[in-house]
Amino acid sequence: MTAFADLMAFQRETEALAQIAGRLGWDQETVMPAGAAHQRGEEMGAIEGVLHARRTDPRVGDWLGTAEAPDAAGQRALDLIARAYRRNACIPARLAAETARVTSVAQGIWAEARGKDDVAHFLPTLEHVVALRREAGQALAAGGFGGGDVYDALLDDYEPGATGAGIAAVFGRMRPRLVALRAALLGARHAPVPLAHRFGKDGQMALARDLAGAFGYDWSRGRLDLAVHPFSSGSGNDVRITTRVSESDPFNCFYSTVHEVGHATYEQGIDQAYLLTPLGAGVSMGVHESQSRIYENQLGRSRAFTGWLFGRMRETFGDFGVADAEAFYGTVNRVQPGYIRTEADEVHYNLHIMMRFDLERQLMSGALAVADLEEAWNSRFAADFGVAVDRPAHGMLQDVHWSVGLFGYFPTYALGNVYAGCLHKALRAAVPDLDAALARGDAAPATGWLNDCLQRHGGLYAPAEVVERACGFAPDEGPLLDYLETKFRAIYRL
Amino acid sequence: MTAFADLMAFQRETEALAQIAGRLGWDQETVMPAGAAHQRGEEMGAIEGVLHARRTDPRVGDWLGTAEAPDAAGQRALDLIARAYRRNACIPARLAAETARVTSVAQGIWAEARGKDDVAHFLPTLEHVVALRREAGQALAAGGFGGGDVYDALLDDYEPGATGAGIAAVFGRMRPRLVALRAALLGARHAPVPLAHRFGKDGQMALARDLAGAFGYDWSRGRLDLAVHPFSSGSGNDVRITTRVSESDPFNCFYSTVHEVGHATYEQGIDQAYLLTPLGAGVSMGVHESQSRIYENQLGRSRAFTGWLFGRMRETFGDFGVADAEAFYGTVNRVQPGYIRTEADEVHYNLHIMMRFDLERQLMSGALAVADLEEAWNSRFAADFGVAVDRPAHGMLQDVHWSVGLFGYFPTYALGNVYAGCLHKALRAAVPDLDAALARGDAAPATGWLNDCLQRHGGLYAPAEVVERACGFAPDEGPLLDYLETKFRAIYRL
Incomplete structure (x- = not known):
């Protein structure tokens, strides 16, 4: 002893x-x-x-x-x-x-x-x-x-x-369904309207604070500040979040905040007995991302919650050119091919990750030389997204990760999405009336379930194990893809 | 080597x-x-x-x-x-x-x-x-x-x-002249008018930033925030200051800021060759306080500088019930027994320190038990200031120092005043037209002299030595007491 x-x-x-x-x-x-x-x-x-x-x-x-x-x-x-x-x-x-x-x-x-x-x-x-x-x-x-x-x-x-081969197999099963869904959505006759309005910074920050509160962020053990690239920082009883503000795109501020609240409440929610021990932090990047993603997407971009957000935005900013909550739900979830991973919609996001995963595996095996990376990136992007990269800042220079040596990090983002899909399926079964609370801007029934089933355990169980314990089934990509197809086909009236 | x-x-x-x-x-x-x-x-x-x-x-x-x-x-x-x-x-x-x-x-x-x-x-x-x-x-x-x-x-x-006995001897020589001056001022027929107005927080903070700039604070290597108890923090190229805001007492905000700028510019002004070495910080608390005090009092509360401040306050807050710059100089320098050390005028300030010095020496020797501190504080305060402490926050709970273990720190404040008196005498001899600059809100001729003669040396010389080198004479309490008597007898028309 x-x-x-x-x-x-x-x-x-x-x-x-x-x-x-x-x-x-x-x-x-x-x-x-x-x-x-x-x-x-x-x-x-x-x-x-x-x-x-x-x-x-x-x-x-x-x-x-x-x-x-x-x-x-x-x-x-x-x-x-x-x-x-x-x-x-x-x-x-x-x-x-x-x-x-x-x-x-x-x-x-x-x-x-x-x-x-x-x-x-x-x-x-x-x-x-x-x-x-x-x-x-x-x-x-x-x-x-x-x-x-x-x-x-x-x-x-x-x-x-996790292994590269295992992730490649998951991505191999995800890709055909994502590509088909993407094609169907981009070809649909109906498309949601984009935002075309200016949204004041103070109003955005006030609403961002309300959103953080709605998702259970504990202000007595955290704070919200501005940063160029939003992040969450710290474990235990000092877990701080950051966001950014663009007057033309309030969703950037709101959903960056909700995303970081997902990371932060995971850390805040770990059993206090594990404070400052190896169990006192989120168990892996993938499980961390599952929390940020389910807060941001499955909950924060749901029809029920966006209905509440629409009302709050109308109170804060007045009429901003979106007719009603139903139209607003479409606007929030608008699908569009874009250059930047961090701004991608739920359908395109994983295609960005698959591309980075393949490229960085080749860099690490030596199959791809750094000198050939730009050409490899641009040709792959054109093939996957149907758009030519217009400038390196929109291409291989967009992310900081590789410059600081983070190879093997990108796939954990997609793994987080897969885990979020599974957790969402289990959550909906466990809390059947969740939408009623979300429609009131109250995510507590969801965050309470996540805390009880997953967050509080910190590093106690291995990543896949803690997700399986929470879900009651072994995680795979099926629930995420089912969710994406159902949600986006409905929004695009297919 | x-x-x-x-x-x-x-x-x-x-x-x-x-x-x-x-x-x-x-x-x-x-x-x-x-x-x-x-x-x-x-x-x-x-x-x-x-x-x-x-x-x-x-x-x-x-x-x-x-x-x-x-x-x-x-x-x-x-x-x-x-x-x-x-x-x-x-x-x-x-x-x-x-x-x-x-x-x-x-x-x-x-x-x-x-x-x-x-x-x-x-x-x-x-x-x-x-x-x-x-x-x-x-x-x-x-x-x-x-x-x-x-x-x-x-x-x-x-x-x-420094030694307790040495400081006790200095205090012993200071006390009779301070007590006599205090009695004369409190008994004077003429008295400056107090402020009786509300001053908006945003206006105070904007003017505090202007004041910091006037005294040479380098914003590229610092920042200003709010704190319960203002302080300066850090050495070299990251030296941050704090202040506080009271709507009824803007001088608290302004002179706390100027005080902390004195500390901060000392640190910012040390020769960059000494960065992250034992010479790269102010040499002692007493010398540090000499900088904060000369900025705050001999310069910041001078007739010339307060004339400029009066104009800036009129621009910022409109008519606040003080007739002209001459009356404002009296208001800034109003002498009044008060509970709070950090809000004390220049005459009472050292009496606060003498009391803390005696009490903490007794706490450290064991002659005074912590359980008896409140009573000892209150009876000593009544004797020295002629007023009964009305609540602990105005008494022994007012300062953070003892809670963080700073015993032996308080007397350095009074030592700083003594050094500031000496430096001010030498500064006025070296820069005879200083008031013309101060009247324009420009303290650069003073801060430049202090930087050149003292601040840039950091820890190179021993405390008393660096002050003597700057002044050209061995420091003692005489110049401070002469300055106080001349200044305050004039303000009170004695």
Whole structure:
């Protein structure tokens, strides 16, 4: 028991320091003065150095060798610590330091390249990042992670237990139905009207706060600020969200807020007994995204909830040119091919992910050279979306992920959608009168069910396991596709 | 040279981590959700633990034993590191971590107690904090700091070289002249008119920003937020200030802002070569306060500058019942016994400090029990100010300092006033036409002189030494008392 208690006390401090590093990230994106950037780089380097030293501290290995867990939760905590320790041990210190240094610079170079639509400015850096991540993947694969596969070894960090082959199989079954649905919708005679109005910033922020409240965000343990790219940050009792405001597109503000509230209430809703332990955070990126997505889409973009939102928007902004709640439901759910993943509708979103997944797997296997990425991206986009990429900022430069070394992260977004589809099916069965509450702007019956069945467990169960426990069936893509076809064929009167 | 370079590289990371801890403090006072308080306590405990481990790392002792400085600045850095190393070595890690944890939580409890005027709610926590600080003082005294005196050992952390006996002697010389001046002013036939008007919050904040700019605050490396108790936070290129707003008392907002700008521009103005080194911060609390006080009082409350402020307030708020700039100068400098130290006029301010100094010395020596503090406070206040404390929030609950363990800190405020008096005398001799600039709302000739003569040196010289270098004479209380008597007797037409 002493080794277990010592390890847990050490781990608790590490988790607290990781929370601090996360909050520095929040600060940097929301309130930091611009002139502090260089100094902040040194500060982040210092705390990341402390965290790396703790995560590879030989005492952790010693404790793991003798610690005995008092219960199942304790055993799960030991397993998670052991897994992270073994992963970190595979990465040579030189590679970890070089990756930290190169990716921190790469993010700035990516932003510059994106700003001036200059792929060539980014390519040498991306080549360096890809080489470093392949090296890390190879080291992890050699250590037994990902069943010896480089891409799977990286993916395993974001979605433990998932494999590239498994995701490819899911995507293979999803693609034909999504492509058929997309074709039917784009060919339909009826189409919802787009918004054509200006929406004041103060009104948007006030309504965003109401939306966060409707979905159960606990303001006593969080706050809402503006950021260039919305995100949620922190675990336990300090979980902050951000959004952005565009006067022509209030849905960007509203649904970014609801999305981040999904992430944040997952963190806020974890059993307080797990605070600052390996169980005290969402279990995987895919499960996290299932929460943000079901809040945003299956609940937030439902006919019932958008009916309430329509009324609130009319109260806030007056007549904005949409006749009634039924028309508004169509406007919210308008399907249109677009360049940008983060602005994609529910039907197109997963096609963006499938494309990134195929491209990044090829980059990691070496089948695709970085020099050929732009051509591969553009030809694939034209084939999948029927539109030619007009500029690199709308193409391969649109997302920050690869610049900071996140290979294996993108598919977790689609996995989150798949999980959200399953959870929504189970939720509707468990709470048959949910629409009546949603129509009053009250998502509590849904968020209460999600908290009880999934969120409160934190890291206690493996990703697919916690979803299966919540749903009562093994998750697959069927419920998501059924939901999309039913919902969008009705909106488009097919 | 290798030991010196290694030590400086290690110290640089430690300084960066200390900046992070400071920024967490800023976060806690400005933007942190209330429900995060306990978790934040653990986070602060974790990073303070890391800092304590680094500051007592045996390698630092080894490096100090062999390091050779390349120049005088390097030698001063070595001396400061050695002094801090010897101090920290006196404090057991357990005590450092417990103090960090307890004081972080204590701050919230103090705020609650102050909010509901409930001394009993705060007493157990204050007892805990006092016990921890006495234990630290005893450990430091046993290690030879403060000449073996518990209070002096703590004071030495904020004002190296100062002693309780020395400060008591200065206060002993100041008190009769202050008491006589106070009696004369309160008995004068003429008295300035008080403000009797409401001043909108937005207008106050806009003017506070203008004031910060007038005193040279660099917005690209800082920001202004609201806090219950205004403070300045951070060093180098991220130095943030806070203020507060009362609709009936705009001077609270304005002069808190100018005060914090004094602290902040000291930090912002330090030679960039000293960034994240032991020389990269203000050298002591007393010298720090000399900057905030000369900005706030000798400059900000001067006849010339208040003339400009009167015009700006008329532009912002319209006619607010003060006839002209001359009357406004009196209103700004109105002398009145009041409960709150931070709102005290220049004449009463040091009497507040003398009282806290005596009480906290007794708390640290054990001569006064925490349980008896309220009675001791109230009877002393009645004796010194001729007014009975009406509620604890106006008495012993008014300041955050003791809740966060700052014993030995209060006298540095009065020392800052003494230094400010000396610096002001030298400044006026060096910049004879200063009033012409101040009358235009331009403090640059003064802040430029202060930066050149004092601020840019950071920690390069000892506190009394840097003030003497700037002034050209050894500092004492004479110039401050001369200034106060001349200024206030004129305002009160004596």
